Amino acid sequence: MHVVTGATGQLGSQIVDQLLERVPATEVGVSVRDVGAAAGLAARGVRVRRGDFTEPATLADAFAGATRVLVVSAAIRGPGAVAANLAALDAARASGAGRILYTSHQAASPDSLFAPQATHAVTEDHLAGLGVPFTALRNGFYASTLGFLTAGARESGRIVAPADGPVSWTAHADLAEAAAVALVDDAVLDGVTPPLTASETLDLEAVAAVLSELTGRTVTRVVVDDEEWKAGAVASGMPPAAADFTLGMYRAARRGEFAVTHPALADLLGREPRSARAVLADLVAG
Numbered sequence: 001m002h003v004v005t006g007a008t009g010q011l012g013s014q015i016v017d018q019l020l021e022r023v024p025a026t027e028v029g030v031s032v033r034d035v036g037a038a039a040g041l042a043a044r045g046v047r048v049r050r051g052d053f054t055e056p057a058t059l060a061d062a063f064a065g066a067t068r069v070l071v072v073s074a075a076i077r078g079p080g081a082v083a084a085n086l087a088a089l090d091a092a093r094a095s096g097a098g099r100i101l102y103t104s105h106q107a108a109s110p111d112s113l114f115a116p117q118a119t120h121a122v123t124e125d126h127l128a129g130l131g132v133p134f135t136a137l138r139n140g141f142y143a144s145t146l147g148f149l150t151a152g153a154r155e156s157g158r159i160v161a162p163a164d165g166p167v168s169w170t171a172h173a174d175l176a177e178a179a180a181v182a183l184v185d186d187a188v189l190d191g192v193t194p195p196l197t198a199s200e201t202l203d204l205e206a207v208a209a210v211l212s213e214l215t216g217r218t219v220t221r222v223v224v225d226d227e228e229w230k231a232g233a234v235a236s237g238m239p240p241a242a243a244d245f246t247l248g249m250y251r252a253a254r255r256g257e258f259a260v261t262h263p264a265l266a267d268l269l270g271r272e273p274r275s276a277r278a279v280l281a282d283l284v285a286g
Contacts, residue, residue, distance in 0.1 A: 001065045002183050003029040003097075005051060005088060006072035008037045010144065011103065014176035015070065015183075016041060022184050031062035051091075053084035059091035066092065068183055070101040073120065077245060081116070085123040093130045101135040101182060102127055103175075106168070106195035107257040108138060114252035115245060124192060135182050135189045140170025140197030140265070141258050143279040149204065150211060150283065153219050159208050160222045162229045162250040166201035166259040169276040174198070178268050194264040198273040201259050210277050214284045226250070 002019060006012035007030035019028055025044050031051030032038045042048045051062030053074050063069055069092035074084035085102070092100045108120035124136045146169060153159045178196055182189040202210070208221040224232075226247055233243045252258065265273050 001029050001067055003063055003066040003069045005031040008032050011172050012072045014172055015179045018177050018180035053088045056087040063091055063095035066095045066097040068099045069097045070183055072103050081119045082122050086126050089127050093132055099133045104136045104138050106138045106140050106260055112252055113255055114248040136192045137179055138193045138195050139175045140168045143169035143171045143276055147283055154215055158220050158222050159204050162226045163223050163254050164204050164250050165253040165256055166203045167253055168197035168201045168261045170198045171274040174273040195260050195262040196265040197261045199261055202276050210280050214281055
């Protein structure tokens with residue numbers, strides 16, 4: 001039984017779809033907080049059980065009979081994220097799974113300027129110490145974030161944000177396929193993987209140039225001071241904690257934390273991963 005957590009989320013749902021192309025539905029189980037939201041998977045023959053990282057007792061049933069468990073990192077900000085991830089990993093080990101996989105990040109590091117990366121680093125260390133074969137999927141920075149960063153740019157003609165740096169924007173679909181391959185083939189990825197990234201990096205100035213080409217309207221990159229940006233974001237309704245979280249992303253980007261590409265993802269897929277330009281084209285067409 002291949003068990004995937006977070007199976008109704010943006011990444012988890014695509015991992016399950018990819019997995020179902022490779023193994024029978026009777027060999028797939030999902031752990032979700034809301035069983036009703038996974039009714040479509042149940043209709044396809046997938047075993048659906050409730051599991052909540054913040055309620056570890058629920059995970060024993062969700063992971064029962066698992067030969068492999070893929071833990072999609074908790075969508076939680078703050079210190080609770082580490083506790084949630086570790087609870088899921090411990091439950092996966094207790095289930096007797098022969099391999100545990102975890103969706104980490106290319107920039108996982110205890111000294112990252114972007115808070116989730118420290119969470120990933122702690123989680124990777126815990127996973128490596130469980131005494132079970134494991135795979136920490138060091139996913140590239142999700143390209144879907146471009147939708148947030150460029151919101152309103154076509155209308156205003158500007159991308160207004162703090163100073164940033166190059167990012168290897170990587171599509172969920174490619175990372176989901178890689179995760180499914182790793183789930184069914186132990187020989188593909190073992191231990192902490194190389195960065196699983198698209199083949200190029202773009203900063204926001206380059207993103208603005210691509211948007212200009214795609215839309216036929218000039219989009220200008222405007223750099224603002226961190227605190228000026230935060231004040232504007234909060235005034236527009238963003239909670240201060242969320243603004244600080246986002247500032248961490250910009251600060252990490254300009255330190256070069258996401259300016260890394262590696263051929264591992266392309267090699268695994270047997271093709272070039274989707275480019276940031278293709279993702280932006282979808283946003284424009286959208």
